Structure formats: structure tokens, C-alpha cells
Amino acid sequence: MENRKIKDYEEIEGYDIYIEPQFRPFGFPVGLYIALKDGVIINIKPEFGYLTTGVEKVVEGMEIDKAIPFIDRVDSSSAISPELTYCIGLEKTFKIDVPLRAKFIRTALCELSRISSHLLWLTRLANVLGINNALHYCLREREEVLHLIELATGSRLTPNFIRVGGVASNLSPRFIEEFRKFFRSFRKNFNMLKTFFLENELVVNRLNNLGVLIEEDAKNLAITGPNLRALGIKKDVRIDDTYGIYDEISFKIPVGEKGDSLDRCIVRMGEIEQSTSIISQAFYKMPEGEIRTYTEDINQFSGNTRSHIECPHGELAMEISIDEGKITKLRIKSPSYNNLLAFSRAVLGESVEDVEVILTSFDICVCEVDK
Amino acid sequence: MKILLRKMVHKVRNFKKFSLFNKLTNWVKSTSINIYCFTSGCCGNEILAILGPLYDSERWGINFVSSPERADVIMVSGTITEKMKPILEDLYNSFGNEKVLIAVGSCAINGGPFYKSDFVLKGVKEIFNVDLYVPGCPPRPEAIINAILKYKDHFK
Amino acid sequence: MILKSLLLKTFYFLLFLLLGIYVTVYLHKKILAHMQSRRGPLHTGFHGILQTLSQTLKLLLKSPKNFLKSQNLVITIGAIISITFAIAAFLLIPLTGEIFFINVEISLPLCICFIVISNTGTFLSIDRTGLNTNKILGLLDRISTTIVFSVPLFISSLGPVTFASSFNLFEIVKSQGRFYNIIYQPLSMIVFSVTCLLLWQRLSLDVPSKNTYLNIDYLSTQTGLNLLMFSISEYINILSLSLLATLLFFGGWNGPGFLHPIIWTIIKTFILQVMFLFLYTVIPKIKGIKRKINISLAFLSSLSLLNLLIVIFVVLYLKPIFNL
Numbered sequence: 001m002e003n004r005k006i007k008d009y010e011e012i013e014g015y016d017i018y019i020e021p022q023f024r025p026f027g028f029p030v031g032l033y034i035a036l037k038d039g040v041i042i043n044i045k046p047e048f049g050y051l052t053t054g055v056e057k058v059v060e061g062m063e064i065d066k067a068i069p070f071i072d073r074v075d076s077s078s079a080i081s082p083e084l085t086y087c088i089g090l091e092k093t094f095k096i097d098v099p100l101r102a103k104f105i106r107t108a109l110c111e112l113s114r115i116s117s118h119l120l121w122l123t124r125l126a127n128v129l130g131i132n133n134a135l136h137y138c139l140r141e142r143e144e145v146l147h148l149i150e151l152a153t154g155s156r157l158t159p160n161f162i163r164v165g166g167v168a169s170n171l172s173p174r175f176i177e178e179f180r181k182f183f184r185s186f187r188k189n190f191n192m193l194k195t196f197f198l199e200n201e202l203v204v205n206r207l208n209n210l211g212v213l214i215e216e217d218a219k220n221l222a223i224t225g226p227n228l229r230a231l232g233i234k235k236d237v238r239i240d241d242t243y244g245i246y247d248e249i250s251f252k253i254p255v256g257e258k259g260d261s262l263d264r265c266i267v268r269m270g271e272i273e274q275s276t277s278i279i280s281q282a283f284y285k286m287p288e289g290e291i292r293t294y295t296e297d298i299n300q301f302s303g304n305t306r307s308h309i310e311c312p313h314g315e316l317a318m319e320i321s322i323d324e325g326k327i328t329k330l331r332i333k334s335p336s337y338n339n340l341l342a343f344s345r346a347v348l349g350e351s352v353e354d355v356e357v358i359l360t361s362f363d364i365c366v367c368e369v370d371k
Numbered sequence: 372m373k374i375l376l377r378k379m380v381h382k383v384r385n386f387k388k389f390s391l392f393n394k395l396t397n398w399v400k401s402t403s404i405n406i407y408c409f410t411s412g413c414c415g416n417e418i419l420a421i422l423g424p425l426y427d428s429e430r431w432g433i434n435f436v437s438s439p440e441r442a443d444v445i446m447v448s449g450t451i452t453e454k455m456k457p458i459l460e461d462l463y464n465s466f467g468n469e470k471v472l473i474a475v476g477s478c479a480i481n482g483g484p485f486y487k488s489d490f491v492l493k494g495v496k497e498i499f500n501v502d503l504y505v506p507g508c509p510p511r512p513e514a515i516i517n518a519i520l521k522y523k524d525h526f527k
Numbered sequence: 528m529i530l531k532s533l534l535l536k537t538f539y540f541l542l543f544l545l546l547g548i549y550v551t552v553y554l555h556k557k558i559l560a561h562m563q564s565r566r567g568p569l570h571t572g573f574h575g576i577l578q579t580l581s582q583t584l585k586l587l588l589k590s591p592k593n594f595l596k597s598q599n600l601v602i603t604i605g606a607i608i609s610i611t612f613a614i615a616a617f618l619l620i621p622l623t624g625e626i627f628f629i630n631v632e633i634s635l636p637l638c639i640c641f642i643v644i645s646n647t648g649t650f651l652s653i654d655r656t657g658l659n660t661n662k663i664l665g666l667l668d669r670i671s672t673t674i675v676f677s678v679p680l681f682i683s684s685l686g687p688v689t690f691a692s693s694f695n696l697f698e699i700v701k702s703q704g705r706f707y708n709i710i711y712q713p714l715s716m717i718v719f720s721v722t723c724l725l726l727w728q729r730l731s732l733d734v735p736s737k738n739t740y741l742n743i744d745y746l747s748t749q750t751g752l753n754l755l756m757f758s759i760s761e762y763i764n765i766l767s768l769s770l771l772a773t774l775l776f777f778g779g780w781n782g783p784g785f786l787h788p789i790i791w792t793i794i795k796t797f798i799l800q801v802m803f804l805f806l807y808t809v810i811p812k813i814k815g816i817k818r819k820i821n822i823s824l825a826f827l828s829s830l831s832l833l834n835l836l837i838v839i840f841v842v843l844y845l846k847p848i849f850n851l
């Protein structure tokens with residue numbers, strides 16, 4: 001007890017409370033300096049950078065295919081989306097055709113990992129609100145989704161599955177069998193999960209009008225993804241700048257109204273439902289055939305590319321420069337960083353008890369913030 | 372006189388080894404394990420998973436504890452960066468006398484995929500003495516539970 | 528002779544208390560786990576029966592060395608206050624018409640008072656060494672909960688009191704010979720059980736990190752005996768509150784004659800506790816003093832006052848007519 005002398009928060013002027021980073025559960029190290037006046041937050045300063053791994057630097061000088069597992073680790077909750085961004089960018093500039101079946105498999109896996117990421121977010125929300133039952137039901141559903149991802153790719157969290165020009169392996173018949181079983185039970189279970197959050201009067205009262213994000217702030221800070229859609233603005237990379245097979249599939253984009261925590265919750269719940277319908281359509285339409293086009297001269301490529309996709313947290317963009325098949329520069333624009341800044345605006349005017357709830361409602365992945 | 376005293380001390384020590392009290396403490400230590408989790412990075416998600424219904428860790432009396440003062444085992448998982456190092460050291464010092472440390476994930480073992488990076492520590496073993504390693508990137512939940520059960524068998 | 532019988536009585540009551548706590552802790556874990564489609568403690572003893580014992584012993588073994596240092600002493604005093612008053616509150620409650628520890632004229636208000644005082648014992652548990660302000664936030668939360676929710680607890684317990692025209696628990700149970708109070712005053716019963724639920728701080732013998740609020744946990748640096756005392760007093764309070772609820776609204780030990788009265792009390796208390804547990808896993812924690820005041824002072828207290836008015840009307844005008 002006496003030995004502990006963590007950084008003196010009193011040194012920093014103007015802030016009353018310091019919430020230490022290591023007290024945040026389950027891989028969420030962000031420190032918070034909070035300034036209060038009459039029990040209301042007037043200023044907040046998140047302190048991050050506890051997870052800076054320097055992926056962008058580590059990757060430099062690597063060959064194109066070798067870099068994929070490193071780019072995986074950028075996003076801890078849905079690792080397949082940074083892979084996809086990387087591969088899509090390279091395919092666009094070097095004019096590599098992707099077989100149709102590979103595109104379908106990519107989409108299905110992306111949506112599966114979107115479901116798993118949103119379910120992880122729901123468990124966090126249940127943990128913060130203190131609904132024990134919902135926490136465990138969310139975890140149970142998430143395990144089933146992860147099991148499917150593992151059957152397809154061979155790993156639960158970090159698949160290392162997408163290659164330039166296709167995917168690494170084909171889907172096994174067992175996967176499709178298990179998927180049918182999962183699909184039947186998931187709809188029912190998810191409806192039950194919804195009642196825990198959206199039909200519970202106390203939860204709705206708690207989340208309603210909490211942490212409202214103004215539209216002006218959202219535009220200034222370049223917020224994307226579900227947090228923006230909660231404001232009622234219909235912006236989605238999957239429709240605005242389609243990639244893969246999203247133009248062949250019909251799906252809705254759920255939007256909110258006010259941009260408070262409840263709307264964020266509703267939007268993400270709706271996205272899970274839409275994702276299940278996308279996956280079922282993708283499996284229905286999936287053709288037989290090749291899964292990867294091999295290109296011989298991958299080592300002679302050089303040039304610059306840019307790409308962006310819709311990951312569960314928002315718009316993930318990458319800028320890659322390649323010289324003779326080796327990466328010379330990689331820049332990642334992660335949506336969680338903007339979400340963290342948006343949190344520090346939305347939390348103003350609320351009381352201290354609600355900081356945790358608002359922080360989790362923004363769905364921030366710290367791996368992505370710090371890179 | 373001295374010889375007598377020495378004999379007495381020897382007897383007491385021997386008695387302590389096989390005494391009921393020792394057996395009881397060993398039983399207690401092996402049946403309820405308090406773990407303080409220092410998580411960062413992707414491995415934290417897998418630690419969340421072992422609380423869940425599929426890998427229910429409560430079956431063996433494994434509890435996750437909110438402060439190192441209450442814990443028997445400190446579990447370091449994920450990437451440890453230079454910025455995180457002072458916090459980890461403070462936590463380790465406020466930990467009790469019998470310090471047991473489990474390093475989970477290849478990042479905590481030797482830096483893992485970010486071995487070349489300047490920001491990342493090359494494993495927890497650089498600062499502290501590590502008792503158990505759980506390899507994998509990220510390790511499966513079964514592997515983490517297996518490591519805890521290994522620690523438990525140590526008392527039998 | 529009197530001393531001997533008194534000592535025996537104390538022994539029996541404490542035994543009942545300890546057994547009750549042990550069973551409730553074990554059942555809480557098991558039922559909670561099965562609600563969440565898990566198995567709960569399984570490998571320690573038969574279906575994990577010995578898990579609670581080993582956890583308790585662990586806390587005893589982990590007592591800090593500097594137990595009597597000035598900062599720790601304050602916390603220890605708080606823990607002692609909370610556990611003594613919790614036991615005192617429990618001893619005031621009769622189990623049946625024959626089995627009781629002490630019979631006081633004003634046993635009901637005294638009992639509720641003691642429970643509230645035992646909750647205030649945690650106010651002293653400020654740890655100033657950690658430089659972590661979160662704990663103080665958690666503590667403030669605890670203080671506000673205790674103060675705010677003790678008001679509707681008092682008012683809602685006045686309904687049965689008026690009906691029996693006595694503060695004594697024996698009289699209150701006797702007045703429910705034919706019909707239980709839950710039929711006459713369901714409003715009051717609902718308010719009472721809801722406040723019981725909200726007063727429950729959700730501390731468990733193992734540490735609450737998994738459940739909620741890892742960071743805003745006011746006892747987060749406590750170990751050993753202090754933590755044990757705090758959490759045991761919490762469980763005693765739950766036990767005595769649900770016992771009080773059975774006595775006030777569910778007819779206490781009244782019941783069909785084929786079973787011993789004490790078994791009726793135990794069965795009713797057990798059912799109430801399972802109900803509490805079920806609600807507690809579904810309802811989120813209420814945070815923020817504005818919401819608490821809204822719920823307790825504006826909603827629950829006014830409901831129980833309304834109930835009180837109805838009961839007074841019934842007692843004054845209807846009771847003499849219908850001979851209730």
C-alpha cells in the first residue's frame with residue numbers, strides 16, 4: 001500500500017480527479033484527467049499512448065505478404081478489417097482480379113467479425129451498467145461467433161486470412177453446417193439480448209439523453225461509423241464507395257436521432273441484425289470456383305495506394321507506398337482515435353458517475369488509438 | 372543447552388512441515404486463487420472470454436481481483452510498452468510477499484511480433500522474475516486456464 | 528442459571544446466523560451461475576460446497592501486517608461498527624413465537640435503525656494512501672445510497688405498524704392471523720422490497736471485480752479481516768432485511784400446521800431471497816445522486832405515504848365495521 005506512488009495527479013493544474021489507466025478492465029488502458037465544477041464535468045483530458053507498438057514502423061521494409069499478420073494486430077476486436085483494407089488497396093492499384101467466391105467469403109467473414117466486435121462492446125456496456133446476466137449471455141453468443149471464425153480461418157481473434165488476390169483457404173463443408181445451426185439459434189437469442197437493454201426501463205432511462213454529441217462537433221472531429229449514424233446522418237463506406245460485393249446485396253443502414261448513448265446502442269443493435277441478413281444472403285448467392293489469383297510479379301510492384309473500408313468502429317483508411325515489392329511507408333487512419341476525441345466533447349456537462357458509461361458507449365478500441 | 376535448543380528448533384521446523392496447519396493453508400491456496408489481471412492489447416479479450424459461460428473459470432475457484440493487495444497471482448498479458456512500465460513496477464511492488472507472475476501471450480514473453488519496435492519492452496522477464504509462460508498470440512483460453520491449474524497443482 | 532440459558536441462546540442464534548450466511552453465499556453463487564448458463568463452483572468438495580469456506584479462510588490468511596497502523600485502524604473501527612450493528616439487528620428479529628432472542632417493545636424501528644447504522648460503518652473506510660480518487664467517488668456513492676434509501680424503508684414499514692397498532696414484531700405477525708399483509712397493502716410491500724434491493728451494495732465474499740465497477744470500488748485496497756467483516760455484515764443485512772419482509776408482509780411463521788413454524792419462516796425467507804437475486808441480476812446499478820433522489824424521495828416515498836393514508840382510513844373507519 002505504501003509503496004504505491006503513481007504519478008502525482010495534483011501536479012497538473014486545473015484537474016480535480018485522475019482515473020488511472022490500469023484500473024480499466026480488460027485491455028482498456030486510458031487515463032482520464034477530469035476537471036469539475038459544482039459536480040459537473042467542465043473539462044476532460046484523456047491520456048493515451050500506453051499501447052503504442054509502432055506497427056507502421058515495424059512493417060517498413062517488409063515484403064507485401066509478410067506484413068499481413070502485423071497489420072492484424074492493429075484492431076483487437078475485429079482483426080480482419082485492417083487486413084481487408086490493406087489488400088483492397090493493393091489490388092486496386094496493381095489491377096489484380098479477385099475471384100467472385102473469394103469476395104463472398106471476405107464479406108461473410110467481415111460481417112461475422114463485425115457481429116463479434118459489437119457483441120464485445122455489448123458485454124462491456126453490460127459490465128459498466130451492472131447487468132450481470134446480460135454480460136454472460138453476450139459472452140455466450142460471442143463465443144459461438146468466434147467458433148465460426150475459427151472454423152473458417154484457424155484463429156479466434158487474429159485470423160491472418162486475407163491475401164492479395166483472394167483468401168488463404170476455402171470454406172469447409174463443416175463450417176456451412178455449423179453456420180446453419182448458429183443462424184437458427186442466433187436470431188432468437190439476440191432478440192432476448194435486446195430485451196435486456198432496450199426494453200428495460202431503468203437502462204433506457206439511464207442511457208437516454210446521456211452524452212449527447214452535437215452535429216457540429218462530429219463534423220469538426222471527422223467522426224465516422226455508428227457514432228455518426230446515431231446522429232441521423234446516413235454515411236457508410238459500404239454504400240457510398242462500395243467495395244467487394246456490397247452492391248449486390250440489399251441491406252439497410254440503421255440510423256438514430258439525437259446522438260445520445262441510447263441511440264448509439266440502438267444503431268449497433270440494428271447493425272448486428274443487418275449483418276446477419278448480409279451473411280445469409282452471401283451464403284445463398286455464393287458461387288463455386290477459384291478462391292485466389294496468384295500473381296507472379298508481386299515482387300516487382302512499386303507505387304502508392306489508398307483505400308478505406310467500413311470497420312465496426314468507423315471508417316478505417318490506409319495509405320501505402322511500395323517500392324519493388326517492399327513496403328516503404330504505411331499510414332493508418334483509425335476511427336477510434338476520433339471517437340476518443342468525440343468522447344471528450346460529449347462528456348462535458350455530465351456528472352462523474354456517467355463517465356464510464358459514456359466512454360464505453362463510444363466503442364473505443366485502444367489498440368487502434370495508439371497503434 | 373545449545374544442543375538441546377537446536378534439537379528443539381529442528382523438531383519445531385519438522386513439525387511445521389507436516390503439520391495440519393500447513394496442509395490447510397495449502398488446501399486453501401490451491402482451491403481459491405485470486406488473480407490480478409494486468410491486461411493490455413488483444414490478449415485482454417481472451418481473458419474476458421475465460422470468465423464466460425463456455426470456459427467458466429469459477430469452477431475451480433478462480434477469482435479475478437481488482438487490486439494487487441488481494442491477489443496471489445499477477446497475470447501480465449499483452450503488449451507492455453515503455454510508458455506502461457512504471458505503472459507495472461508500482462503494481463508489482465504493492466503486491467504481497469509471495470510474488471507469482473504469469474506472462475500471457477508472446478508480447479509478454481519476448482515482445483512478440485513487435486520485437487523490433489522501440490516502444491515495446493522485450494518481455495516482462497527483463498524487469499521481473501517470471502514463473503509461468505503461456506505462449507500464443509493470443510493464447511487460447513484453454514491454455515490460460517491450464518496455466519492457472521498448473522500453478523494450483525504446485526501445492527499438492 | 529439465567530446467564531447459562533442466555534449464553535446457550537446466543538450460541539444457538541449465532542450458529543443459525545453463520546449457517547444461514549454460509550448457505551446463502553453458496554446458493555447465491557450457484558443460482559447466479561445457473562441463471563447465467565454457467566456451472567458455478569464445482570471442483571471444491573461436492574459441487575463446490577467447500578468453496579465458500581476456502582475463500583473465507585483465504586481472507587483470514589491474507590491479513591495485512593500493519594494491521595494496527597493508524598490508517599488501517601480507522602478502517603478496522605468502521606468494520607467492527609458495521610458487523611456489531613448488523614448482528615444486533617439480526618438478534619432483534621424473532622424467528623417464531625417461541626424462538627426469539629429478545630423481546631423489545633419497539634423492535635421494528637430499532638432493527639431498521641441498526642441496519643442503517645451498520646451500513647454507515649463503511650463511511651470510515653477511506654484509504655488515503657493510494658492516491659486514487661476513484662475510491663472516494665465510490666464511497667460517496669455508497670453514502671448517498673444509504674442516506675437516500677433509508678427514508679422509504681422507514682415509511683413503508685409504517686403501514687403494517689398502523690394496521691397492527693404496535694411497533695412490536697410479535698404483534699405485527701399476530702395481526703396477520705387470517706390474511707397476510709400483502710393482500711391489504713401490496714404497495715407498501717413493493718416499496719419495501721425495492722428499497723431492500725437498492726440498499727444491497729452487491730459486495731460478495733469473493734471480490735466484485737468481475738461483476739461490476741472494477742475501478743470505482745471503494746474497498747479495492749482492503750484485504751483480510753476488514754474485507755471479511757464488511758462483506759459478512761453485508762450478508763447479515765440481506766438476511767435480516769428479507770426476514771423483516773417476511774414478518775411484515777408474508778405472515779411470518781403463520782402457516783398450515785403440518786410443519787413447524789420455524790420452517791415456514793425459513794421457506795418464505797428463502798423464496799424472497801431467490802426473488803431478490805433474480806431481480807438483482809437484471810436491474811442495473813443506479814448511479815448519480817439526482818436519479819437516486821428522483822427514485823427514492825419522489826417516487827418510492829410518495830407511494831408509501833399514499834399507502835399509509837389508505838391504511839389509516841381503513842383502520843379508522845372500516846376496521847370497526849367489518850371486524851377485520
Ligand code: SF4
Nearest residue numbers: 412449476477478508
Ligand atoms: S501476444 Fe499477440 S495477441 Fe497478445 S497482445 Fe501481443 S500481439 Fe496482441
